[in-house]
Amino acid sequence: MDAQNLDLAYLALAAILFAIGGVGLLIRRNPLVMIMCVELMLNAVNLTFVTFGKMLNDITGQVIVFFVLVVAAAEVVVGLGLVVAMSRRRPGADADDLRLLRG
Amino acid sequence: MTVEAFVFGVCAVVVLVGGLGVVMSRNPVHSALSLVATLFGIAVLFLNLDAQLLAAVQVIVYTGAIVVLILFVMMLLGVDKDDDLETEPLVGQRVLAVLVGLIMVGAVLAVIIIGGHNAVTGARSVTGQLAGGYDNVYELGRQLFTTYVFPLEVTAGLLTIAVVGAVVLSRRPKDVQPIPEPESMIDQGDEPLTLTHEEGAH
Amino acid sequence: MSLALLAQVTGATQDPTPITAIQDQVHVPGPDIYWPALIPLLILLVGGLLLLTFSSFLRKKAPRGIFAAATVAIAVASALSVLPLWAQVQGWDKLLWWDIHPNPSGAYTTIGGMVGVDGFTLFVTIVICAAVALAALLTDGYLRREDMEGPEFYVLMLLSAAGGLIMAMGNDLIVVFIGLETLSIAVYVLSGMHLRRIQSQESGIKYFVLGAFSSAFFLYGIALIYGATGSTNLVHIKTFMSQTVPTQNGLLLIGLGLLVVGLAFKVSAVPFHAWSPDVYDGAPTPAVAWMASGVKAAAFAGMIRIFVLTFSNYEATWKPIVYALAIASMVVGAALAVVQSNVKRMLAYSSISHAGFILMAVEAGSAQGNSAVLFYLAAYVFMVAGSFGIATIVGRKGDGAHSLADYKGLARTNPELAVAFTVLLLAQAGVPFTAGFFAKFYAVEAAVDASSWPLAIIAMLSAVVSAFLYLRIIVAMFMSGADDGDDGPVPTRAERIPVPVGAGIALTLCVVITMVVGLFPNLLVDAAEKGQPALVQYDSPSSGSAAAAGTTGTGQ
Numbered sequence: 001m002d003a004q005n006l007d008l009a010y011l012a013l014a015a016i017l018f019a020i021g022g023v024g025l026l027i028r029r030n031p032l033v034m035i036m037c038v039e040l041m042l043n044a045v046n047l048t049f050v051t052f053g054k055m056l057n058d059i060t061g062q063v064i065v066f067f068v069l070v071v072a073a074a075e076v077v078v079g080l081g082l083v084v085a086m087s088r089r090r091p092g093a094d095a096d097d098l099r100l101l102r103g
Numbered sequence: 104m105t106v107e108a109f110v111f112g113v114c115a116v117v118v119l120v121g122g123l124g125v126v127m128s129r130n131p132v133h134s135a136l137s138l139v140a141t142l143f144g145i146a147v148l149f150l151n152l153d154a155q156l157l158a159a160v161q162v163i164v165y166t167g168a169i170v171v172l173i174l175f176v177m178m179l180l181g182v183d184k185d186d187d188l189e190t191e192p193l194v195g196q197r198v199l200a201v202l203v204g205l206i207m208v209g210a211v212l213a214v215i216i217i218g219g220h221n222a223v224t225g226a227r228s229v230t231g232q233l234a235g236g237y238d239n240v241y242e243l244g245r246q247l248f249t250t251y252v253f254p255l256e257v258t259a260g261l262l263t264i265a266v267v268g269a270v271v272l273s274r275r276p277k278d279v280q281p282i283p284e285p286e287s288m289i290d291q292g293d294e295p296l297t298l299t300h301e302e303g304a305h
Numbered sequence: 306m307s308l309a310l311l312a313q314v315t316g317a318t319q320d321p322t323p324i325t326a327i328q329d330q331v332h333v334p335g336p337d338i339y340w341p342a343l344i345p346l347l348i349l350l351v352g353g354l355l356l357l358t359f360s361s362f363l364r365k366k367a368p369r370g371i372f373a374a375a376t377v378a379i380a381v382a383s384a385l386s387v388l389p390l391w392a393q394v395q396g397w398d399k400l401l402w403w404d405i406h407p408n409p410s411g412a413y414t415t416i417g418g419m420v421g422v423d424g425f426t427l428f429v430t431i432v433i434c435a436a437v438a439l440a441a442l443l444t445d446g447y448l449r450r451e452d453m454e455g456p457e458f459y460v461l462m463l464l465s466a467a468g469g470l471i472m473a474m475g476n477d478l479i480v481v482f483i484g485l486e487t488l489s490i491a492v493y494v495l496s497g498m499h500l501r502r503i504q505s506q507e508s509g510i511k512y513f514v515l516g517a518f519s520s521a522f523f524l525y526g527i528a529l530i531y532g533a534t535g536s537t538n539l540v541h542i543k544t545f546m547s548q549t550v551p552t553q554n555g556l557l558l559i560g561l562g563l564l565v566v567g568l569a570f571k572v573s574a575v576p577f578h579a580w581s582p583d584v585y586d587g588a589p590t591p592a593v594a595w596m597a598s599g600v601k602a603a604a605f606a607g608m609i610r611i612f613v614l615t616f617s618n619y620e621a622t623w624k625p626i627v628y629a630l631a632i633a634s635m636v637v638g639a640a641l642a643v644v645q646s647n648v649k650r651m652l653a654y655s656s657i658s659h660a661g662f663i664l665m666a667v668e669a670g671s672a673q674g675n676s677a678v679l680f681y682l683a684a685y686v687f688m689v690a691g692s693f694g695i696a697t698i699v700g701r702k703g704d705g706a707h708s709l710a711d712y713k714g715l716a717r718t719n720p721e722l723a724v725a726f727t728v729l730l731l732a733q734a735g736v737p738f739t740a741g742f743f744a745k746f747y748a749v750e751a752a753v754d755a756s757s758w759p760l761a762i763i764a765m766l767s768a769v770v771s772a773f774l775y776l777r778i779i780v781a782m783f784m785s786g787a788d789d790g791d792d793g794p795v796p797t798r799a800e801r802i803p804v805p806v807g808a809g810i811a812l813t814l815c816v817v818i819t820m821v822v823g824l825f826p827n828l829l830v831d832a833a834e835k836g837q838p839a840l841v842q843y844d845s846p847s848s849g850s851a852a853a854a855g856t857t858g859t860g861q
Contacts, residue, residue, distance in 0.1 A: 023204035024126030074265035081272035214555030268494035
């Protein structure tokens with residue numbers, strides 16, 4: 001496998017990981033696992049950025065990953081806060097229990 | 104087979120197995136540990152791609168902070184019991200989700216495989232920032248504080264929002280009487296949702 | 306060389322043993338920043354942070370309404386600071402009584418090409434500041450009623466508005482992304498903030514999960530575009546695409562599609578709208594007023610900057626998608642709104658159909674389309690903030706009374722509220738002599754001039770259908786229990802719902818502006834026409850390239 005094909009393999013891996021995360025988010029009902037699936041998707045995107053950075057010989061790809069990391073951290077904090085707030089009211093809740101707002 | 108290719112192979116397996124573990128584990132704690140495996144795999148892949156600082160930051164921030172936070176919350180709330188993976192709220196939702204995922208990945212894979220290396224049409228940078236003689240940390244720091252200084256400073260606002268949100272959402276509401284759920288739900292024949300999770304039909 | 310320098314600096318005379326080789330002492334030049342351009346953003350950001358800080362000093366004895374007043378003051382200050390910038394961009398020589406000799410004049414960019422200031426940015430800034438001010442006025446009475454007092458609500462709205470501003474002024478996809486995330490994450494928290502209402506937390510989680518999902522799509526789109534064009538800077542992307550023949554570039558096409566998905570979610574276009582009625586229903590109503598006005602405005606601003614301005618060469622790709630989204634939103638929004646029995650959900654679906662109208666104007670992809678979008682956003686912010694303001698008041702304590710039955714007899718208990726709501730709903734329906742009429746008119750005109758005939762026809766049909774929905778609410782307000790054969794009691798003045806001062810001010814403002822713009826639209830139309838987006842090339846000092854070449858949004 002020469003270097004060029006290897007780079008393409010990275011992109012393919014990232015795409016598959018992105019799809020796994022996406023499918024997982026649509027399938028799973030536990031909010032915490034759904035947050036973890038979002039993290040999978042964001043990691044796939046990070047891998048894509050770094051790979052493109054290498055292919056384009058540009059440091060920008062890596063710089064962008066920094067920002068994605070910050071955003072992911074902030075998102076997880078808020079998501080966990082929401083899960084905590086909801087679990088206080090209704091222990092053991094999962095996404096199926098979000099029935100009050102079905103419409 | 105070069106060392107790089109071999110490392111890629113091993114890490115790709117780790118990443119994919121971890122990803123599938125996150126999605127398919129019954130126990131959320133197992134999902135979190137699979138996520139750790141995936142994140143480590145990705146960190147090694149970053150090393151393979153000459154992104155040394157990112158690999159370190161990935162381990163420290165993602166694995167060391169974010170996943171640990173998720174595990175904390177899991178333990179705090181006691182949601183570590185096994186999930187029910189069998190029920191589907193919509194018939195065929197699982198099949199539909201897999202189909203959508205296959206389309207998503209199929210499109211990108213098709214472009215990559217058919218286009219090959221020419222699919223990445225971006226202009227190659229002439230400054231060669233990733234070439235041998237440049238120090239990764241130096242280059243990253245330089246870009247972060249010159250070209251990308253505006254987004255960098257603005258993320259301060261983002262982090263403030265996260266902190267304020269975390270504090271506000273984790274407060275206990277002042278009085279113990281929560282507002283009762285609307286009566287229309289009970290009229291429709293649903294059982295009242297104030298029952299605990301075990302008693303309510305799932 | 307560096308060691309000798311070190312020796313000189315430290316005064317050491319013996320040879321220090323180098324532990325690490327320090328690189329050559331290089332002066333790293335920061336980008337040149339034109340600070341006046343950042344003043345609106347800084348006022349919002351710093352204002353929010355200062356509000357948070359100072360409020361912790363006077364928590365126990367905060368005077369009534371001080372946080373709302375502070376928020377309104379910050380928003381107004383930010384909006385006022387836009388005026389000198391507007392004068393500069395438009396090239397005026399005098400602003401009121403003092404001379405500005407604009408330098409630079411016309412649109413410009415700053416901070417290394419990351420931020421672009423043009424008429425479009427400034428107009429959207431004022432719209433967002435207006436939305437924040439209105440939402441803050443509505444929040445004041447709400448928080449007191451629900452025992453949720455504290456500055457956090459206001460701080461989150463201000464920071465969210467700052468994020469919206471960043472989206473509107475971003476010249477780089479990463480800046481737009483960070484603005485989008487700042488905007489969204491604050492709103493996720495706002496949705497879940499009513500801790501005593503389980504629907505609020507549910508809506509927060511739902512919004513968060515689906516929002517994070519769509520952000521990941523958006524980000525993947527940015528990654529693919531980065532790979533396809535070599536940069537995330539909008540100007541570089543545009544130059545790249547004009548220099549290469551736009552063949553079927555697979556990565557770019559998929560990237561564009563993913564970007565559309567991400568942004569379409571934020572503006573609740575069909576079929577990415579499923580979160581919207583549920584979240585609007587469960588979230589605290591003043592937060593919904595902000596969501597429906599400010600968040601949508603910022604998201605549409607981002608959409609225009611990215612699609613109409615940057616990807617103008619790829620019209621054949623993104624226009625059909627936006628076309629389909631517009632039609633679906635107008636049709637589904639109007640149709641499903643009619644069958645709801647909860648007023649907040651009705652307003653949510655009507656908001657979806659408004660988004661369809663604005664998408665129609667975006668699809669036109671012309672300067673006229675851009676002005677139509679700006680006019681629609683400006684009018685729409687007041688109409689929808691006012692509508693949700695009335696929903697806040699009628700919600701009563703607990704924020705739960707939102708079904709149509711709760712509006713019955715409003716004309717007898719609170720006649721002024723009923724009249725205000727009537728005006729706002731008729732404006733949303735597009736009745737002549739209100740701002741809504743001209744908004745829809747200009748949007749349809751832009752579509753017709755861009756030869757999107759089917760869109761225009763469907764738009765007008767959908768307006769007729771949604772008029773029925775608004776009439777339902779109006780009729781409910783003016784009827785009471787005895788009138789339509791129910792045995793319910795006739796509500797009297799004694800059952801008057803209290804209207805807080807702040808909400809009263811906000812509603813008066815909304816109604817007045819809706820009617821004034823409806824009677825004299827020209828002032829706003831003028832401003833909207835001048836508010837065109839532009840991409841200005843940043844000539845970095847190291848590149849040594851020729852001077853900046855500006856490319857406007859419509860010329861290619």
